[in-house]
Structure formats: C-alpha cells, structure tokens
Amino acid sequence: MGFFTDTSVCIGCKACEVACKEWNAIPEDGLTFTGMSYDNTIGLGADSWRHVAFIEQDKPLAGQVTGGVTGEDAQGMRWLMASDVCKHCTEAACLDVCPTGSLFRTEFGTVVVQEDICNGCGYCVPACPYGVIDQRHGDGRVWKCTLCYDRLEVGQQPACAKACPTDSIQFGPLDELRERAALRVDQLHEAGVTEARLYGHDPQDGVGGDGAFFLLLDEPEVYGLPPDPVVTTRDLPRMWKLTAVAAVSLAASVAAAFARRAGR
Ligand code: SF4
Ligand code: SF4
Secondary structure, eight states: OEEEEEGGGOOOOOHHHHHHHHHHTOOOOOOOOOOSTTOOSOSOBTTBSSEEEEEEESSOOTTOOBTTBOGGGOOOOEEEEEEEOOOOOSSOHHHHHOSSSOEEEOTTSOEEEOTTTOOOOOTHHHHOTTSOOEEOTTTOOEEOOOOSHHHHHTTOOOHHHHHOTTOOEEEEOHHHHHHHHHHHHHHHHHTTOTTOEEESOOTTSTTSOOSEEEEESSOGGGGTOOSSOOOTTTTHHHHHHHHHHHHHHHHHHHHHHHHHHHHO
C-alpha cells in the first residue's frame, strides 16, 4: 500500500499538513514566518510529517494565454504546490542501519518507527537519501510519517489522503496507483502539459521504487527532491565481503609468520 501524490491538482490548502498533525498529535514546530511564498513549514522534519511546498516560477501555466500569446512567448508566473512525505522506500536504508529494530517494515509494506524502542542514536538520519527522518529537539528520538499505521490497521485510509479536498493525495495498492498515475500523465500530455512526469514510481530505481511516489510538473530538484536517489546501504554487503577477505588474509599472514618462526 502507498501514496500517489498528484501535484498537478494540489491547491496548497495544507489540509494534509493539518490532518497529519492533528491525527498523530505532532507538536507545533515554530510557527515562523519564512518569507518563502506561502511556505512556513520549510521542510519535512520530526514535527512536520507532511510538507506542502510552494514554488513560485516566472513562467505561465502550460496552455495559459497571457497578453494574447501562449507557449514559450507567454509571460506570467505559476505556483508549483506539492505535498511531500516520507517515501516509504522499498529498499529503506533507515531501516537497514537501525541497531535496535525500532524501524520496521509493516504488513502493508510501509516503514514505521516505534518510539518506545528508538534509543536516539541517529544512525538513520544520514542514511535516508531523501533527508526525511529527523530527531526531535529535547527528545532525541526520530519521528516521521507512519503512513497512519494505526488507521490502516482498522481499515481506514491515512489522515492526509482523507482530508485532501482535490484527491491530490491518493492512497491504495501501489500497482493500482501506478496504473492510475500513468493514465494521468498521458491525460496531461494530451492537454499540452508536457512537463508532467512521475517520480519514485519505478521499482527499478535506486531505492527499488518508493511507496510514496509523485506526479511532478518540473524537474525533481525544483521540488527539493534528489534526481536519482540511491539506497545509501547499497555497498554494505560488498564492503562486509571485502572486510572478511581482508581479515582472513591478515589471519593467514600472521599464522604463516608464526609457522616460519617456529620452523627456525
Ligand atoms: S524516505 Fe528515508 S525515512 Fe522514509 S523510508 Fe526511505 S530511507 Fe526511510
Ligand atoms: S490537502 Fe491536498 S490540495 Fe490541500 S495542500 Fe494537501 S495535497 Fe494539496
């Protein structure tokens, strides 16, 4: 199960952020005025499990007519609004490095932190290729989106998807969501929105596909997303193998040295 977030229909109402905070009883995180458009949340963190980005661009919406012209000659501005969240990676490095088993894969395929087991070591923080997971100030433990595990267990959909008035956030079986997303991209391309593309939908990508994937209207970097994320523990098995080979070689050399000395 997972999320498909279609940013082309997001209206920036932040109902998802509010629903997430309310359902999960997440503390407030500053209520600061950033001056960054209508974005006062800034990014995902221990106390922001959904973040609605507002990206202002000096280009018109696809197909928009300004001053009687359209296409590349048209003037104007547009907002790209997108509700970001933990990607619930298929190959999740946060989970690989957790020494306590606090992070675990649920029966729904999602990645969840158990706050009563987390010891605040913070290993998972640099391991996440998206910079999602974060330690809470004054607490030390890590917190992130649980994809509303408690709601899923009783057959409810996550609070953000339930609250989204435009269905920008859709919840369901990933295969079904991927099919729906591909049709939506085709529809947008036919309507002239040629920049529409999917992000995190491909099970062959560097993290084995995201459990929360997106339809974007520009390059991922514009939204603060890495263009080609890779599971940061990818090289660990090879490194352990090399370490084992080095240890065996060292032991063999020491044994040979002792054998030579004994033979003198
Ligand atoms: S996005 Fe980061 S925190 Fe979320 S599952 Fe992937 S590695 Fe873990
Ligand atoms: S609730 Fe839906 S439309 Fe509103 S900001 Fe969140 S994703 Fe966008």
